[in-house]
Amino acid sequence: MNSLMRAVNFFFLKVILISIIIGICSAYALKAQQFSFHGSRTKGAVNFTLIRNLIIIPLYINNKGPYNFILDTGVGPLVITDTTIVKDLNLKDLRPIKITGLGKGIEIDAFLSNELSAKVGKASIDYIPTAILKTDILGLSNFMGIRIYGLLGYYFFNSFTVEINYSSKRVIFSLPGTKKKIKGDIVPLQIINNKPYINVELDTKELGIINAKVVVDNGASHAISLETLNEKPFPVPANSIPANLGIGLSGPISGNVGRVPKIRIGNFVLKDVISSYPIYDDVAAKTFILNRNGNLGADILSRFNVTFDYANEIMYLKQNQSFKRPFEHDMSGIEVYVEEDPNKRYFISRIEPNSPAQLAGIHEGDEIISINFSSAKTLNLNDITKTLRSGDGRGIFLSINRNGELLIKLIKLKKRI
Incomplete structure (x- = not known):
């Protein structure tokens, strides 16, 4: 699987892969401890970088780093995707x-470990x-435009009350039971x-x-993915x-993109929301997902400042300045990925038909030199996505x-959905 293919939305590959890893790692969880602070400290915080709606935080592993990890409510174990970290950490x-069972004859080589320590801020x-992947099949660095080493999820969120302030780009975390007034409307988890x-x-x-049950996945860049209804494909x-x-273990995952006129989350109503409808056999039928309808992603969550309280099974939502931002799909038909060799270069991975x-006349594999005569070297993926x-x-x-x-092309953007 080359970087052109891997750089597409990685979410659906993550869904399939992590579903398997969770089961494999369950036996290792017996020794697991929670994140904690030394001494009397009860609260910590780290700044984060936001790219394509995803949260990137610095993580230290075995006292080395920092390494860029995506903070992701959609994963259980720590997942290391960049194979160079094994050598960096001298892991033994x-x-x-x-990992088998999906696709035709496809196997994924991975390693399991329960000997790693991790540090976020002072915790x-x-x-x-x-779980350490032998090959970086997720292609997170290509997708995000900076070096990404993996995903951090459940063990961080289960250790604290975690506030994700999308406005200030800061994660604030405190021990359960710490006296603190949390702002926002309560949504049961x-x-x-x-x-x-x-x-x-x-x-x-x-x-x-429709009353739908969805996983809250801030590690998915989309707004919402609707996969099943009454154990059948969700009607498009x-x-x-x-x-x-996206990309699955057996190849590209196809589907449709549409809109949901209204989505109500607690007391909040979001209108004209972009929604994804993956082909059932490509995703839902191949995972161990039961009694759920889909996945609520970061294009919705980033419109709030969100606090997760796993201990009390509560989520707090407080709308921020992005709440009324229109939901928009790409208007160009271009998907972009990044290669660093050693300079950052942007390439076109796929062109939507028609x-x-x-x-x-844009082709797959074309390298983007400039957009509106601004050098691509001065832009990041957020800039490019916003322009398109x-x-x-x-x-x-x-x-x-x-x-x-060198060619210059004029694209006339079109709202296709």
């Missing part, structure tokens, strides 16, 4: 395993259950298989009002477009390198 006594944990679930109300055109709305939603990019969603009918000048030839 790793238990090799092969640390010993013996954290860890259920913790199932180390993941938080909530109930939301979907107001759809074709099906009317009439007004939708085909889309490649999209503005295809009509403008910046307005129906807007013209975007793209300078590209195609096999050594």
